[in-house]
Amino acid sequence: xxxxxxxxxxGGNFSDCPNGSQWVWDVFSECAQxxxxxxxxxxxxxxxxxxxxxxxxxxxxxxxxxxMDQALSIYFLLGWLGGDSxxxxxxxxxxxxxxxxxxxxxxxxxxxxxxxxxxxxxVKNQSRGLSAPINAAFAFVFLGTVSATSLLGRxxxxxxTVTFKGRTLLSAAVDAGGREPFTxxxxxxxxxxxxxxxxxxxxxxxxxxxxxxRKSTEGLSYxxxxxxxxxxxxxxxxxLLKNPDPGQAEGNYIIHHLPWLIGSLxxxxxxxxxxxxxxxxxxxxxxxxxxxEALLGKQDEPLDS
Numbered sequence: 638x639x640x641x642x643x644x645x646x647x648g649g650n651f652s653d654c655p656n657g658s659q660w661v662w663d664v665f666s667e668c669a670q671x672x673x674x675x676x677x678x679x680x681x682x683x684x685x686x687x688x689x690x691x692x693x694x695x696x697x698x699x700x701x702x703x704x705m706d707q708a709l710s711i712y713f714l715l716g717w718l719g720g721d722s723x724x725x726x727x728x729x730x731x732x733x734x735x736x737x738x739x740x741x742x743x744x745x746x747x748x749x750x751x752x753x754x755x756x757x758x759x760v761k762n763q764s765r766g767l768s769a770p771i772n773a774a775f776a777f778v779f780l781g782t783v784s785a786t787s788l789l790g791r792x793x794x795x796x797x798t799v800t801f802k803g804r805t806l807l808s809a810a811v812d813a814g815g816r817e818p819f820t821x822x823x824x825x826x827x828x829x830x831x832x833x834x835x836x837x838x839x840x841x842x843x844x845x846x847x848x849x850x851r852k853s854t855e856g857l858s859y860x861x862x863x864x865x866x867x868x869x870x871x872x873x874x875x876x877l878l879k880n881p882d883p884g885q886a887e888g889n890y891i892i893h894h895l896p897w898l899i900g901s902l903x904x905x906x907x908x909x910x911x912x913x914x915x916x917x918x919x920x921x922x923x924x925x926x927x928x929x930e931a932l933l934g935k936q937d938e939p940l941d942s
Contacts, residue, residue, distance in 0.1 A: 654668035654670065655670075656670050657669055657670045658670075658675075661675075661678065665678065670880070671880070673878050673879070673880055674878075674879065674880055676875075676878050677875045677876070677878040677879040678875070679875075680871045680872075680874055680875035680878065681871070681872060681875040683868075683871050684867075684868040684869070684870075684871035684872040684875065685740060685868070686868075687864045687865070687867045687868030687871065688744065688864070688865065688868045689740070689743060689744070689747075690864060691860075691861050691864035691865050691868070692747045692748075692750070692751055692861065694858035694859075694860035694861050694864070695709075695751065695857070695858045695860075695861040696750070696751070696754065697858070698856065698857065698858035698861075699754045699755075699758065699856070702855065702856045703758060703761075703762070704758065704762070704855070704856040705754055705755055705758045705856055706755055706758040706759040706762055706763075707762075707851070707856060708847075708851075708854070708855060708856025708857045709755055709844065709847070709856070709857065710843040710844045710846070710847040711755065711843075712840065712843040712844075713840045713841065713843050713844035713847070714748070714751060714752050714755055714840075715752075715840075716836045716837070716839055716840025716843075717748055717751075717836075717837065717840050718745070718748040718749070718752060719833075719836040719840075720833045720834070720836035720837040720840065721741070721744040721745045721748050721833075722745055723829050723830075723832055723833035723836065724741050724744065724829075724830075724833050725738075725741040725742060725744070725745050726829060727825075727826055727829040727830060727833065728741045730825055730826060730829065827893075827896060830896040830897055830900075831896040833896075833900070834896050834897060834899060834900025834901075834903070835900070837900050837903075837904050838900055838903045838904055838907065841904060841907035841908065841910075841911065842907070844911065845907065845910055845911060845914065848911065848914045848918065849914070851918075852918055853918050854911075854914055854915050854918050854919075857915075859912070859915050862908045862911050862912065863912075865904070865908060866905055866908045866909070866912070869901040869902070869904055869905045869908075870901075870905060872897075872901050873898060873901045873902060873905075876894050876897065876898060
């Protein structure tokens with residue numbers, strides 16, 4: 638769950654967006670000049686809604702089955718929380734719009750609810766309580782997230798303000814070769830985004846292993862992964878649809894968004910593997926005709942004398 642549609646920091650003014658939509662600039666601080674730009678923003682918004690609603694099916698499934706601690710890998714949850722936490726830190730570092738900040742906060746809170754449900758069922762299903770490794774991992778991630786948010790939040794406020802030009806807010810002057818250099822803020826955002834994407838990516842590996850070890854996906858909600866897959870697909874399309882800055886080469890534009898594209902496509906491919914696991918481990922339910930034949934067979938059996 639990530640809000641990586643707008644990775645830019647605020648800057649520039651509407652005069653940098655000739656023939657653009659005023660309300661899109663006011664709400665998203667993005668320049669939308671043609672149908673391609675509008676489609677990119679619309680798909681990006683749909684992807685955010687998919688990410689935002691992905692947790693609810695798993696909440697329901699956890700309460701329904703009561704075995705969330707067995708179905709989900711703790712490292713899957715911690716990796717997801719770590720990725721969303723870095724996404725939140727990046728939103729502060731880049732001075733993003735309140736919409737992006739609130740969305741990032743919501744994702745972290747949704748992750749914490751998921752983690753709380755996991756710990757609840759862990760305690761409930763094991764009378765001896767939590768094991769020491771889980772306690773240590775949870776404490777480490779919690780303290781690390783709080784400390785990093787505090788330190789990087791302060792660091793973000795000291796980063797120098799850059800005057801951005803062009804239609805993308807994470808942009809500097811474009812040279813004659815169509816190459817757009819990285820600003821200091823963009824380098825920080827690029828680094829944070831890369832680590833965040835890696836956490837999203839590697840969080841799937843322990844979940845795939847957990848499913849394989851159990852030979853079951855019972856307790857998991859497929860809609861959790863389906864919505865994330867849809868969100869990542871829409872996000873990737875929205876980035877590819879967006880027009881580069883005037884004078885910027887398409888290849889250079891892709892490079893500037895490469896960490897998030899790799900993260901989205903990588904997570905998408907691993908979620909496809911999890912989807913195949915749902916199909917492979919799905920319990921076969923007997924058809925009504927099979928149940929009827931079994932019942933008739935029992936009735937035909939001779940009674941014991």
